[in-house]
Amino acid sequence: xxxxxxxRLLLMIPTIFILGTxxxxxxxxxxxxxxxxxxxxxxxxxxxxxxxELREYLGLNDHIVVQYFRWLRAVLTGDLGxxxxxxxxxxxxxxxxxxxxxxxxxxxxxxxxxxxxPLGIISALTRGSFLDQGIRVIxxxxxxxxxxxxxxxxxxxxxxxxxxxxxxxxxxxxxxPVENIKMLFLPALVIGFRSSATxxxxxRSMMLEVISQDYVRTARAKGLSSRTVTLRHALPNAALxxxxxxxxxxxxxxxxxxxxxxxxxxxxxxxxxxxxxxxxDYELIQGIVLVIALFxxxxxxxxxxxxxxxxxxxxYS
Amino acid sequence: xADLTPEKLSQDAARKLAEPVVPRTxxxxxxxxVTSARKTIWKFSKANPSGAIGGGVLLVIIVxxxxxSLLTPFRFDRSVGSRLxxxxxxxxxxxxxxxxxxxxxxxxxxxxxxxxxxxxxVGLAAPLIGVGIGLVLGISSAYFGGVIDLTTQRVVxxxxxxxxxxxxxVITLSFGFSLQIVIIAISINMxxxxxxVIRSHALALRESQYVEALRAMxxxxxxxxxxxxxxxxxxxxxxxxxxxxxxxxTTEASLSFLxxxxxxxxxxxxxxxxxxxQYFRTGIHIVLVPGIAxxxxxxAVNLFGDALxxxxxxxxxxxx
Numbered sequence: 001x002x003x004x005x006x007x008r009l010l011l012m013i014p015t016i017f018i019l020g021t022x023x024x025x026x027x028x029x030x031x032x033x034x035x036x037x038x039x040x041x042x043x044x045x046x047x048x049x050x051x052x053e054l055r056e057y058l059g060l061n062d063h064i065v066v067q068y069f070r071w072l073r074a075v076l077t078g079d080l081g082x083x084x085x086x087x088x089x090x091x092x093x094x095x096x097x098x099x100x101x102x103x104x105x106x107x108x109x110x111x112x113x114x115x116x117x118p119l120g121i122i123s124a125l126t127r128g129s130f131l132d133q134g135i136r137v138i139x140x141x142x143x144x145x146x147x148x149x150x151x152x153x154x155x156x157x158x159x160x161x162x163x164x165x166x167x168x169x170x171x172x173x174x175x176x177p178v179e180n181i182k183m184l185f186l187p188a189l190v191i192g193f194r195s196s197a198t199x200x201x202x203x204r205s206m207m208l209e210v211i212s213q214d215y216v217r218t219a220r221a222k223g224l225s226s227r228t229v230t231l232r233h234a235l236p237n238a239a240l241x242x243x244x245x246x247x248x249x250x251x252x253x254x255x256x257x258x259x260x261x262x263x264x265x266x267x268x269x270x271x272x273x274x275x276x277x278x279x280x281d282y283e284l285i286q287g288i289v290l291v292i293a294l295f296x297x298x299x300x301x302x303x304x305x306x307x308x309x310x311x312x313x314x315x316y317s
Numbered sequence: 318x319a320d321l322t323p324e325k326l327s328q329d330a331a332r333k334l335a336e337p338v339v340p341r342t343x344x345x346x347x348x349x350x351v352t353s354a355r356k357t358i359w360k361f362s363k364a365n366p367s368g369a370i371g372g373g374v375l376l377v378i379i380v381x382x383x384x385x386s387l388l389t390p391f392r393f394d395r396s397v398g399s400r401l402x403x404x405x406x407x408x409x410x411x412x413x414x415x416x417x418x419x420x421x422x423x424x425x426x427x428x429x430x431x432x433x434x435x436x437x438x439v440g441l442a443a444p445l446i447g448v449g450i451g452l453v454l455g456i457s458s459a460y461f462g463g464v465i466d467l468t469t470q471r472v473v474x475x476x477x478x479x480x481x482x483x484x485x486x487v488i489t490l491s492f493g494f495s496l497q498i499v500i501i502a503i504s505i506n507m508x509x510x511x512x513x514v515i516r517s518h519a520l521a522l523r524e525s526q527y528v529e530a531l532r533a534m535x536x537x538x539x540x541x542x543x544x545x546x547x548x549x550x551x552x553x554x555x556x557x558x559x560x561x562x563x564x565x566x567t568t569e570a571s572l573s574f575l576x577x578x579x580x581x582x583x584x585x586x587x588x589x590x591x592x593x594x595q596y597f598r599t600g601i602h603i604v605l606v607p608g609i610a611x612x613x614x615x616x617a618v619n620l621f622g623d624a625l626x627x628x629x630x631x632x633x634x635x636x637x
Binding site: 018022026148156159258274285292293296297 | 623
C-alpha cells in the first residue's frame with residue numbers, strides 16, 4: 001500500500017514537469033507584450049525607454065531558455081513568482097481566491113448529492129416507467145444544457161418574475177454567513193445541476209446492477225421490506241463508485257467555475273483565471289494551472305485510497 | 318499442387334488466425350447494403366427510441382445549417398431591421414424576420430442558422446482530430462509498452478488534469494481566434510481521455526493470438542498498428558467520437574461566450590448569447606434563441622451518442 005502511494009506520488013513529478021514546461025513555452029507564444037500592457041492606460045501610452053526599462057526589469061529581454069531555467073529554479077523552491085498585474089506574489093493571490101471557489105465547489109456537490117441520489121434510486125427502482133423516462137430526460141438535459149445558459153435563464157427568471165437579483169458585492173463567509181450563502185447558493189445550484197445529472201445517471205446504473213444480485217433477492221426472500229432492502233442492503237454497495245464520482249466531479253468543477261463566477265460576479269479562482277488570461281499575466285496563469293493540477297492529482301490519489309479504505313475487497317499493489 | 322507449399326500453408330493458417338477476434342458489430346452495421354441498412358436503422362430505433370429521436374433532430378439541424386443560405390434571404394453580418402425587433406417583425410427591405418432582430422438589427426434566425434454551421438463544424442472536426450490522435454497515441458502506447466508507454470502516459474496525465482476550458486482559452490489567445498485554432502484547442506482536450514480508453518482496449522488486443530500470428534509472419538510494427546490494431550479499435554473510437562461531439566459544441570460555445578472563441582463576424586451561438594446578456598429586459602428573444610439552439614443540438618447529439626454507445630459497445634456503458 002505504502003509502495004503504491006509512493007509510486008503514485010513519484011509519477012506526479014514528470015507529469016507536473018511536462019505540464020509546466022509545455023505551459024511555459026505555450027504562454028511565451030502569446031502575442032502582445034506584458035510590459036506594453038502594464039504601462040499603457042486609457043489616457044496615456046508609455047515611451048519606448050520606459051517600456052524597455054520595464055522589460056529589462058521583468059527579465060523579458062533574456063533568451064527564452066534563460067527565462068525558462070530561471071522560472072524552473074524558482075518553482076522548484078516553491079516560489080511561483082510575482083504577478084506583475086497585481087504586484088504581489090502569485091501564491092498570496094491564489095490563497096485569497098481559492099476559498100471562494102472551493103466553497104462553491106463543495107456547496108454544489110452537496111446540493112447535487114441531496115437530490116441526485118434519491119432521483120437515481122427512484123429511477124432504477126421504477127425502471128422503464130414514465131417516472132424513469134422523465135428522470136432520464138431531465139438528466140440528459142442537465143448534461144446537455146451549457147451551464148452559462150442555465151445561469152442566464154435563472155437570472156432572467158429571478159429578475160422577470162421576482163424582480164430580485166443576487167447580491168453583487170461579495171461578502172466573506174466568516175463576516176456574514178447568511179449573505180455569503182445567499183450569494184453562492186444560485187451559482188452552486190447551476191453548477192450542481194450539471195454534476196447532479198451525472199450523479200443521477202451513475203446512481204441509476206449502479207443500483208440497477210446491484211438490485212439484480214443474489215443477496216438482494218435473498219434479503220427480499222427473508223421478508224424484509226423493500227425500503228430496508230433498498231436503503232440497507234443495495235445502496236451501500238452501490239454507493240462507492242457514486243462517492244468516487246462525486247469526488248472527481250469536485251475536481252472537474254474548475255471549468256464550470258470560470259464561466260459561472262464571471263456571470264455571477266464572484267471574485268474566485270475562475271474569475272482570476274479569466275482575468276489573468278485576457279490580460280496576459282504569464283506568471284499568474286502558470287501558477288494557477290500548476291496549483292490546480294497538483295491539487296487535482298493529489299485529490300484523485302486521495303479518492304483512490306478512500307475507495308480502497310471503504311471497500312476492503314479493493315487492494316492496490 | 319504447385320502452389321501448396323508448406324510455406325503457403327502456414328501463411329494461410331496465419332491469415333486465418335489473423336482474422337480479428339473482436340466482434341465486428343460496427344463493420345457489419347456500416348457495410349450492410351441498403352435494405353439491411355434500413356433494417357438496421359429500424360432495429361436501432363426500436364431498441365433506442367430516444368436515440369432515434371435525437372438522430373432525427375440532429376439530421377434536421379444539419380440540413381438547416383447546410384442550406385442556411387437557401388432558407389433565409391438575409392445575410393448574417395448585415396443589419397436588416399430595427400434594433401431588437403420582436404419575433405415576426407418586418408425587415409426594412411421586406412420579408413419576415415421569424416425570430417426578430419438582435420442588438421444591431423441583424424436577423425436572429427439567419428444568425429442562428431449560420432451559428433449552427435460553426436457549432437456543427439467545430440463539433441464534428443474537433444472530435445475527429447482528437448479521437449484520431451488519441452487513437453494512434455493509445456494504440457502505440459499499449460503496443461510498444463515500456464518506456465514509450467510510461468512517457469506517453471505522463472503526457473496523457475498532464476492533459477487529463479489540466480482544466481480543459483482553461484487550456485483552450487490559453488491556446489486561442491496564443492495562436493489566434495480562427496476557426497482552425499478553436500478546433501485544435503478543443504481537440505487537444507480530447508486526446509487524453511480517448512487515448513486512455515483506447516490504450517486499455519489495445520492492451521487486450523496486443524495479447525491476442527492474431528497479433529502473435531502477425532508477428533510470427535514477420536509483419537512490421539507499423540503494419541500491425543495501422544492495418545490491424547487501428548481498424549479493430551474502430552468500434553470504441555466511433556463511440557468515443559459520438560460522445561465527444563456534444564462536449565465539443567459546448568466548449569466552443571463557452572469559449573465564444575468568454576470572448577476567446579471564433580472572432581466575429583462569423584456567428585457563434587456562444588458569442589450571440591454573450592452579446593445578448595445586456596438585453597435581458599428589452600430583448601428576451603435574443604437571449605432565448607441561441608441558448609435553446611445550443612441546448613437542443615447538444616441534447617440531440619448526446620441522446621444519439623448514448624444510443625450508439627449502447628448499440629455498439631456495451632462495455633463502455635456508464636462512462637460519460
